[in-house]
Amino acid sequence: MNEAHVADYLRRTGDEEIITENYTDDPQKGFVTYQIKPEALVIGNLYGDGSYWLRLLAAIARANGKEKMMGVTRRLSRAKAFERRHGFKIVGYVLERGVTNGKHC
Secondary structure (H helix, E strand, O other), rough: OHHHHHHHHHHHHHHOOOOOOOOOEEEEEEEEEEEEEEOOOOEEEEEEEHHHHHHHHHHHHHHHOOOOOOOOOOOOOHHHHHHHOOOOOOOOOOOOOOOOOOOOO
């Protein structure tokens, strides 16, 4: 695991950890993590050369009989960039709220 890449990813995203399942890295390209789910290959974390990693992930998805890849991001601008640059489509929204006592609990 490339600790410098992971540390920079965590600093940039504000995440506290990365998904370690299927971790793959390259000193020049960054790193990626993914999971094979019944419906698609799901990108866990992606850092570095997105085009490089997405080509690799597409090959892995095809080898596992998957017809699509999915990923999430906290930033709408990032999702829109993946639409423009890499052919992704925004297909939904993630909602979050606390579970403490309040008006809606």
